[in-house]
Amino acid sequence: NAGVMQNPRHLVRRRGQEARLRCSPMKGHSHVYWYRQLPEEGLKFMVYLQKENIIDESGMPKERFSAEFPKEGPSILRIQQVVRGDSAAYFCASSRDPMGEQFFGPGTRLTVL
Amino acid sequence: ILNVEQSPQSLHVQEGDSTNFTCSFPSSNFYALHWYRWETAKSPEALFVMTLNGDEKKKGRISATLNTKEGYSYLYIKGSQPEDSATYLCALQTGANNLFFGTGTRLTVIP
Numbered sequence: 001n002a003g004v005m006q007n008p009r010h011l012v013r014r015r016g017q018e019a020r021l022r023c024s025p026m027k028g029h030s031h032v033y034w035y036r037q038l039p040e041e042g043l044k045f046m047v048y049l050q051k052e053n054i055i056d057e058s059g060m061p062k063e064r065f066s067a068e069f070p071k072e073g074p075s076i077l078r079i080q081q082v083v084r085g086d087s088a089a090y091f092c093a094s095s096r097d098p099m100g101e102q103f104f105g106p107g108t109r110l111t112v113l
Numbered sequence: 114i115l116n117v118e119q120s121p122q123s124l125h126v127q128e129g130d131s132t133n134f135t136c137s138f139p140s141s142n143f144y145a146l147h148w149y150r151w152e153t154a155k156s157p158e159a160l161f162v163m164t165l166n167g168d169e170k171k172k173g174r175i176s177a178t179l180n181t182k183e184g185y186s187y188l189y190i191k192g193s194q195p196e197d198s199a200t201y202l203c204a205l206q207t208g209a210n211n212l213f214f215g216t217g218t219r220l221t222v223i224p
Contacts, residue, residue, distance in 0.1 A: 003156065004156065031210070033210070033211065033212075035212075035214075041216065042117075042202070042214045042215055042216040042217065043157075043202070043204075043212075043214040044214070045211035045212060045213070048210055048211055055210070056210065056211060058211075059211065091156075091157075095210075098210055099144070099145075099206070099210055101147075101159055101162055102147075102159070102212065103156075103159065104149075104156040104157040104158075105156055106154075106155065106156045107156070
């Protein structure tokens with residue numbers, strides 16, 4: 001049973017470009033969470049999605065960031081017009097149940113030049 | 114946003130020593146307290162989930178206790194080994210499903 005998969009593992013973008021980060025949850029998990037780790041900081045919650053629905057996006061910046069979890073395919077975190085301050089490690093986690101244990105992926109390290 | 118604090122920030126111990134570190138959190142709106150072990154370049158790995166005041170969990174040489182009334186949890190490692198070197202994260206889960214993480218304790222076990 002494969003764990004949570006994220007790709008790419010490393011992503012380099014220039015300022016103003018778009019970044020797309022993908023997360024495939026564990027088999028049987030329909031709940032996905034995105035977290036961000038800025039340099040020298042801890043993991044911070046961004047958004048919680050269940051298939052086709054955003055449940056809680058209280059941690060996500062209001063502008064340029066969006067997330068989706070379609071019926072088929074991985075969850076996508078999209079950052080438009082990236083800026084240097086978006087450089088961080090972005091982690092995805094999944095759970096089977098709404099309040100269940102969260103299993104983490106290996107993260108995507110985004111570098112904005 | 115809830116403030117979850119971990120101490121110490123980093124720790125060096127000799128192989129064979131036992132050690133412990135602390136996670137402090139606001140005790141209101143408590144649902145569960147999670148401990149994760151995070152090795153460099155890998156995914157955070159769940160160690161324990163604790164929900165009840167007085168809970169004690171154990172996995173091999175690692176154990177954890179929980180005090181929800183005073184808002185703290187301790188993680189203990191008995192007879193540390195070099196493979197225990199990692200960052201140990203605690204996270205508070207409130208009524209919502211998101212986790213509020215501390216910044217972690219970075220443990221280095223010296224052979």
